[in-house]
Amino acid sequence: xxxxxxxxxxxxxxxxxxxxxxxxxxxxxxxxxxxxxxxxxxxxxxxxxxxxxxxxxxxxxxxxxxxxxxxxxxxxxxxxxxxxxxxxxxxxxxxxxxxxxxxxxxxxxxxxxxxxxxxxxxxxxxxx
Numbered sequence: 001x002x003x004x005x006x007x008x009x010x011x012x013x014x015x016x017x018x019x020x021x022x023x024x025x026x027x028x029x030x031x032x033x034x035x036x037x038x039x040x041x042x043x044x045x046x047x048x049x050x051x052x053x054x055x056x057x058x059x060x061x062x063x064x065x066x067x068x069x070x071x072x073x074x075x076x077x078x079x080x081x082x083x084x085x086x087x088x089x090x091x092x093x094x095x096x097x098x099x100x101x102x103x104x105x106x107x108x109x110x111x112x113x114x115x116x117x118x119x120x121x122x123x124x125x126x127x128x
Contacts, residue, residue, distance in 0.1 A: 002018065002043065002047075003040065003043035005036060005039060005040070006023065006025045006036075007022065007023055007025050007027065007036045007040075008020060008021065008022060008023065008036070008040050009021040009023065010040075010043055010044070013052060013119065013122065013123070014050070014122070014123045015049075016048070016049030016050060017049055017050040017051070017052065017083075017122045017123055017124075018047055018049070018050070018051050018052070019051075019052045019054060019122075020040075020044075020051060020052070020053045020054065020077075021054040021057065022053070022054065022055050022057060022058045023057050023058065024057040024058055024059070026059075030069070033069065037073045037077075040077065041073070041076055041077060044077055044080070045080075047080070047081075048080055048081065048082065049081065049082060049083065050081060050082060050083035050084070050085070050122045050123070050124065051078065051081040051083070051084055051085070051122070052085045052086075052087060052118055052119065052122040053078075053084070053085070053086045053087065054087045054118075055086060055087065055088050055089070055093065055097065056087060056088065056089035060090075060092070060093055060096060062096065067100075071100070071103065071104060074100065074104055075104055075105075078104075078106060078109075083108070083121070083122060083124065084101075084106055084108065084109040084110070085109070085110045085111075085112065085118045085121050085122045086101070086109060086110070086111045086112070086118075087112055087113070087115060087118040088111060088112070088113050089113065090113070091113070093113075094111050094112075094113055097111045098111045
């Protein structure tokens with residue numbers, strides 16, 4: 001485990017690929033949200049290559065204040081990575097994350113509800 005907190009778990013899945021799991025733990029305040037993301041960004045800073053972001057445990061949010069705050073952190077978290085894969089659990093989640101990736105300029109990102117496909121892509125393998 002490269003990093004662990006109540007909200008995130010970060011581990012290596014290949015020599016140049018990591019998996020970031022967003023846990024089901026909700027943020028209790030904006031201060032906790034900011035603190036959690038600043039700590040996570042510090043953990044991500046020395047990393048590069050590919051990242052698989054697993055959002056299947058967390059309940060989605062789409063209120064405007066949260067989305068605006070999260071957009072700024074997404075850009076800081078994911079910009080250093082050459083390959084970005086987001087794993088979601090629902091069709092609605094997939095549409096929402098695809099919209100976020102487009103808005104953030106991560107046009108190279110793959111958003112998938114298939115763990116095998118996500119793992120292949122983050123490891124640089126062709127789809128089966």
